[in-house]
Amino acid sequence: MQKDGAGRSWGLGQHRCMELQLGLALPPPPLIPIETFDLNSYGNYETREALGTNALSWPLLKLGPADNDINNIHHHNSSSSSSSSGGGAGCKKRSFDEAPFFDEKRNVPKTLHLLLWTNQPNDEDDDPSNVLHENSSSAIFKNDGEGLVGWPPVKTWRKKVHHQIPNGGAENNRLPAVENGIGGRASKSTYVKVKMEGVPIARKIDLSVHHSFEGLTNTLMRMFGISDGNRKSFKLTYQDREGDWLLAEDVPWRTFIRSLKCLKLIRSRG
Amino acid sequence: MAYSFPDEVLEHVFSFIQSDKDRNAVSLVCKSWYEIERWCRRKVFIGNCYAVSPRMVIRRFPEVRSIKLKGKPHFADFNLVPDGWGGYVLPWIAEMAGAYPWLEEIRLKRMVVTDESLELIAKSFKNFKVLVLFSCEGFSTDGLAAIAASCKNLRELDLRESEVDDLSGHWLAHFPETCTSLVSLNISCLRSDEVSFSALERLVGRCPNLRSLRLNRAVTLDKIANILRRAPQLVDFGTGYYAAELQPDVFSNLAGAFSSCKELKSLSGFWDVVPAYLPALYSICPRLTSLNLSYATIQSPDLIKLVSHCPRLQRLLVLDYVEDSGLEELASSCKDLQELRVFPSDPFGAEPNVSLTEQGLVAVSLGCPKLRSVLYFCRRMSNAALVTIAQNRPNLTRFRLCIIEPKTPDYLTLEPLDVGFGAIVEHCKDLSRLSLSGLLTDHVFEYIGTYGKKLEMLSVAFAGDSDLGLHHVLSGCESLRKLEIRDCPFGDKALLANAAKLETMRSLWMSSCAVSFGACKLLGQKMPKLNVEVIDETEPPDSRPESCPVDKLYIYRSVAGPRFDMPPFVWTMDEAVRILH
Numbered sequence: 001m002q003k004d005g006a007g008r009s010w011g012l013g014q015h016r017c018m019e020l021q022l023g024l025a026l027p028p029p030p031l032i033p034i035e036t037f038d039l040n041s042y043g044n045y046e047t048r049e050a051l052g053t054n055a056l057s058w059p060l061l062k063l064g065p066a067d068n069d070i071n072n073i074h075h076h077n078s079s080s081s082s083s084s085s086g087g088g089a090g091c092k093k094r095s096f097d098e099a100p101f102f103d104e105k106r107n108v109p110k111t112l113h114l115l116l117w118t119n120q121p122n123d124e125d126d127d128p129s130n131v132l133h134e135n136s137s138s139a140i141f142k143n144d145g146e147g148l149v150g151w152p153p154v155k156t157w158r159k160k161v162h163h164q165i166p167n168g169g170a171e172n173n174r175l176p177a178v179e180n181g182i183g184g185r186a187s188k189s190t191y192v193k194v195k196m197e198g199v200p201i202a203r204k205i206d207l208s209v210h211h212s213f214e215g216l217t218n219t220l221m222r223m224f225g226i227s228d229g230n231r232k233s234f235k236l237t238y239q240d241r242e243g244d245w246l247l248a249e250d251v252p253w254r255t256f257i258r259s260l261k262c263l264k265l266i267r268s269r270g
Numbered sequence: 271m272a273y274s275f276p277d278e279v280l281e282h283v284f285s286f287i288q289s290d291k292d293r294n295a296v297s298l299v300c301k302s303w304y305e306i307e308r309w310c311r312r313k314v315f316i317g318n319c320y321a322v323s324p325r326m327v328i329r330r331f332p333e334v335r336s337i338k339l340k341g342k343p344h345f346a347d348f349n350l351v352p353d354g355w356g357g358y359v360l361p362w363i364a365e366m367a368g369a370y371p372w373l374e375e376i377r378l379k380r381m382v383v384t385d386e387s388l389e390l391i392a393k394s395f396k397n398f399k400v401l402v403l404f405s406c407e408g409f410s411t412d413g414l415a416a417i418a419a420s421c422k423n424l425r426e427l428d429l430r431e432s433e434v435d436d437l438s439g440h441w442l443a444h445f446p447e448t449c450t451s452l453v454s455l456n457i458s459c460l461r462s463d464e465v466s467f468s469a470l471e472r473l474v475g476r477c478p479n480l481r482s483l484r485l486n487r488a489v490t491l492d493k494i495a496n497i498l499r500r501a502p503q504l505v506d507f508g509t510g511y512y513a514a515e516l517q518p519d520v521f522s523n524l525a526g527a528f529s530s531c532k533e534l535k536s537l538s539g540f541w542d543v544v545p546a547y548l549p550a551l552y553s554i555c556p557r558l559t560s561l562n563l564s565y566a567t568i569q570s571p572d573l574i575k576l577v578s579h580c581p582r583l584q585r586l587l588v589l590d591y592v593e594d595s596g597l598e599e600l601a602s603s604c605k606d607l608q609e610l611r612v613f614p615s616d617p618f619g620a621e622p623n624v625s626l627t628e629q630g631l632v633a634v635s636l637g638c639p640k641l642r643s644v645l646y647f648c649r650r651m652s653n654a655a656l657v658t659i660a661q662n663r664p665n666l667t668r669f670r671l672c673i674i675e676p677k678t679p680d681y682l683t684l685e686p687l688d689v690g691f692g693a694i695v696e697h698c699k700d701l702s703r704l705s706l707s708g709l710l711t712d713h714v715f716e717y718i719g720t721y722g723k724k725l726e727m728l729s730v731a732f733a734g735d736s737d738l739g740l741h742h743v744l745s746g747c748e749s750l751r752k753l754e755i756r757d758c759p760f761g762d763k764a765l766l767a768n769a770a771k772l773e774t775m776r777s778l779w780m781s782s783c784a785v786s787f788g789a790c791k792l793l794g795q796k797m798p799k800l801n802v803e804v805i806d807e808t809e810p811p812d813s814r815p816e817s818c819p820v821d822k823l824y825i826y827r828s829v830a831g832p833r834f835d836m837p838p839f840v841w842t843m844d845e846a847v848r849i850l851h
Contacts, residue, residue: 114796115766150348150756151731152617152647152674153705155431158564191619204619209567209591 194263196224196234205263212253220265235268277302281310290315309333316340317776319357319381320801323830324365335374336400337366341381343779343824344729345754347405350781350822352807354837357381360390361835367394375400382406383432388413392420399451400426410435411460418444428456430484439464439488445473454482458508458539463488475500481533484508487541492520495527502530509539512566516546529553538562538587545572555579559606562587564613570596570624578603584640587611590626590647597630601637610634611645614674628655635659643668650681651708656690660697669694670705676732676757679709686710692717695725702749705729715739719746727752740764744771754779761819762789773799777826781805785823788816793825794843801828802843803836811841 195202203223210216213236221231236248238260245264248256284307287293297307313336314327327334341357359381366373373395383406391398398421403409411434417427418441443466445452452473457465465488474480480501489497489510498504514520524547528534534554543566558580563573564587573588573596583604590612592600600607612630616623628651635641641663651673660666680687687708695701695718702724706714710733718725719742726749734740741764743753753775761784765772772778772793787804790811794802804811805822832842 114769114792115763148676148757150345150350151676152614152672153348153729153731154614154617154647155347156349158613191616191623201621203621204616204623206567206616206623209569 192260192262194220194223194265196265197267199224207257213248213256220263224265226265233267234265237264237266238262239264277306280306284310288313312336313375314338318826318828319359319362320830320833321776321826321828324362326830328365328369332369333372334366334370335372336377337362337373337375338377338379339381340379343754343777344380344752345756345779345781346380350756352805352837352839355805355840356833356835356837358835359383360387363387363390363394371395372397374398377402377404378406379404380406382408383413384408385410385413385416389416392416395421397423399423402426402428402430403432404428405431407433411437411439411441415441415444418442418449419446422446422449423451424449425451426454427452428454429459430456432459434460436460436462436464439466440469442466442473443469445469447472447476449473450476450478452477453479454506455480456482456484456508457486458484460486460488465489467493471496471500477501478503480504482506482536484538485510487511490514491524491547495520495523498527498531503533504531505533506536506560507531507534507538508562509537509541511542512540512547513542513544514547516544521547521550525550525553534558536560540566542566543568545569548572548576551576552579556581558583560585564589564611567591567615574599580604582606585609587613589613589615590624591615592630593625594627594630594633595625597626598633598637601633605638606640607634607638608640609643610638610641612647613645614647614672617647617674622649628652631655632658635663640665642666645670645672645705647672647674649674650678651687651690652680652682653685653687653690653693654680654682656687657693660690660693664697664699666694666698667700668703669698669701670703670729671707672705673707676707677709678707686713688713688717692721695721700724703727706733707731711735712739712742715742719743722747722750724749726750728754730755730758732757734758734760737761737764741767744768750774751776753777755781755783757782759784762786765789766792769793769797772825773797773827775827777824779822779824781822783823784819786817787811787814787820790820790823791816791843798844799827799829801826801832804841804843805839806841807839 191204191206193202194205205216205219205223207216210219217231217236220226220236221228226234237245238248238256239245239262240259241261248260248263280303284293284296287296290313293307293311297304308330309332311331312334314331314334315338316322316327317340319339319341327337339359339362341359342351342355345351346355357380359378363376367390371394374397376391376398377400381403383403388409391401401417401421401424406429409432414427414429414434417424424445439462455473465486467489470485470489474483474497481504483497483501483504483506485494485497485508487510491509491511491514494509498507528550531554535557537551537554537558537560540563543563545568548568555576556579559582561577561580561583562585563576567589569591570593573592577583577586577596577600581603583600584606585608586600586604588596588611592612597612600610612626626648628648631644631646631648632655635658642665644666645668648671651671679685680690688711691704691706691710691714695704699721701722704718704722704725704727706729712735715734715738718728722728722743725747728743728747728750730753737760739758740755740760743750744764745768750771755778758780760780765785766789790802790804793800803824803826804820805824806820808821811818811820832844836842
């Protein structure tokens with residue numbers, strides 16, 4: 001058990017990885033406004049200063065892959081460009097000697113702290129909780145393969161209502177879901193895959209907003225960037241429940257909607 | 271000096287002071303002002319129902335007529351708060367039933383309301399006038415029937431976005447024939463196809479002051495005309511179904527009914543829209559200031575046509591079917607636009623299903639000089655676009671951007687979006703609410719801490735590199751009241767170094783971060799005015815080493831001490847309570 005300067009004892013058991021100091025009994029003063037916060041003393045901002053910008057005109061607008069110098073301003077000295085692969089581990093943690101945040105010479109907000117924010121070398125790498133986080137962050141990213149919980153942040157209410165299937169009303173809108181018996185609880189019930197011959201990547205289309213072949217074809221032409229002139233050289237086919245491929249135009253809309261599983265645009269021959 | 275005025279004079283003066291902040295300031299002037307003020311305060315707003323106990327409120331303010339309570343944290347909207355967490359209103363109703371027999375208004379948000387609570391309200395308050403249940407749950411139409419039957423002077427019944435156990439459509443018939451006082455009725459959340467339509471029609475017909483009526487889906491398009499003809503004084507109307515086979519007589523009847531509503535300014539509902547029926551609205555479009563099409567799965571061309579008829583539009587909620595082209599039209603037609611919300615039609619799809627990008631938002635920011643509030647779901651963004659938006663719209667007060675795929679970088683440069691959001695907080699000096707998304711490093715938090723001086727609510731997900739990020743926010747954002755964070759690498763250090771800051775805020779939510787159980791315990795033990803709640807549905811947090819991160823953490827300031835209605839998966843860190851728990 002350790003005692004702090006005021007003689008109060010506190011036992012925190014196994015807390016070896018954190019250095020803690022209890023703030024003493026003074027009431028916490030109000031936060032000192034940090035207008036005096038001097039961005040220029042940060043390592044990175046010196047380069048901005050050198051370019052002759054003032055606070056209002058940064059960031060520079062000339063962005064683009066060709067402007068390598070400008071791109072480099074916004075990166076940490078030590079870390080590489082945060083890549084587009086989206087992996088969280090790609091961003092290196094900033095070590096504290098690059099970020100001399102707690103500097104007695106500057107006005108910093110004084111808060112009652114249970115931990116003194118120091119500029120000691122970052123010991124987070126030794127922190128076991130850090131290791132756990134590294135492991136757990138990939139685990140929490142996907143929720144049993146169903147995607148993230150609560151992401152995107154769309155209200156439950158909105159999700160449910162959007163895909164709810166009422167009993168009556170315009171029939172064309174919801175036949176696929178009703179026939180599938182899913183009843184709209186699966187969020188993808190009105191979407192089907194569409195492939196185009198020669199294009200490797202499939203797209204998805206929401207059938208519930210279409211009421212006719214004309215509307216559907218228009219959307220597909222737009223989706224795949226087929227101009228009006230080229231429309232005639234494509235035919236819309238679909239795969240039905242039994243796995244057979246049929247020409248969409250050969251059947252009435254209702255039948256089509258009820259039985260289709262996926263769509264494919266093929267080039268018509270002759 | 272204050273002592274030379276009789277109390278009645280001061281009371282009269284205070285009656286002109288309505289805002290909570292001003293009232294709070296008045297009560298701090300001196301003891302006698304405190305006393306006078308507390309006896310004449312009629313309205314109380316409690317942003318966190320666990321921050322104070324009903325008894326404390328009643329003790330201080332004995333003559334309250336109107337109360338507003340909020341329960342669950344905001345992230346409960348996205349299923350991050352497990353069922354049974356709390357937010358029960360019954361203890362409040364029970365205490366107020368005895369203490370406030372003249373209570374007139376109850377407004378609740380994200381609370382659990384039972385039929386028992388509703389029945390108690392119906393029984394206890396003889397002059398009850400207003401019931402607003404926003405995003406609440408736990409009650410059925412039986413409870414509503416009790417309210418309808420007993421509240422003779424009911425003016426408002428608003429169930430917006432609540433989950434109601436819809437047992438029977440006949441609860442509407444419980445409004446007595448003598449009830450003519452309704453001003454506002456919102457039943458849009460009721461999901462069953464049953465609604466006692468004739469009871470509804472009669473009710474609407476006998477309430478001459480009805481200004482706001484929002485129907486539920488079950489009300490079919492052909493019935494709308496009947497309702498509207500009985501209530502041509504409506505200012506705000508929510509349709510039910512707006513879909514049917516196109517029939518000329520139904521259409522002209524509907525168009526005629528709409529055109530007879532000379533005061534109609536706000537429309538919503540629009541589930542399942544058949545575009546051919548939209549022109550029935552054209553006669554009222556020139557007067558429309560608010561339009562909620564966020565459930566309408568209509569495509570951009572139809573949306574463009576409709577919006578181009580609404581030059582006075584101030585508020586638009588719409589699905590991303592509007593696309594960039596629709597937003598460009600909006601930007602050129604609707605110069606009074608103040609609020610725009612664009613929701614995703616396919617939030618879980620891997621690929622974009624519509625052509626909605628950052629361009630649409632840029633267009634609106636350029637074309638709509640009064641734009642203040644934005645909620646925008648999209649799939650790509652660039653720093654350049656955000657900077658443009660910031661420079662063009664420094665009057666933004668609410669900016670919530672959700673790039674659907676977490677950690678998406680600037681699509682042009684592949685850099686983080688730090689600079690773009692930094693421009694937003696820098697230029698928009700009155701920004702009070704901000705939601706971040708995309709690839710973000712600690713830098714963005716530095717900007718936020720430096721410039722976000724008026725920021726009151728910040729939502730963060732999948733962002734930051736280290737505790738430094740959180741430290742910037744907690745130490746820099748002076749006005750911060752609510753902070754909610756998920757899936758960020760923020761740990762103990764920033765939290766403990768800024769412990770006192772937490773007492774100046776309403777609440778902090780952190781889930782899937784790196785805060786250890788040990789740090790939670792320390793905070794709970796050393797900060798008696800904070801309730802530190804650890805939520806873990808899988809196992810007790812003390813079954814693992816103290817250095818292990820907790821799953822979910824909710825910290826809020828409270829003068830009521832730890833609550834006693836916690837479910838088994840919530841642990842508070844107050845030492846004494848933990849022993850008992």
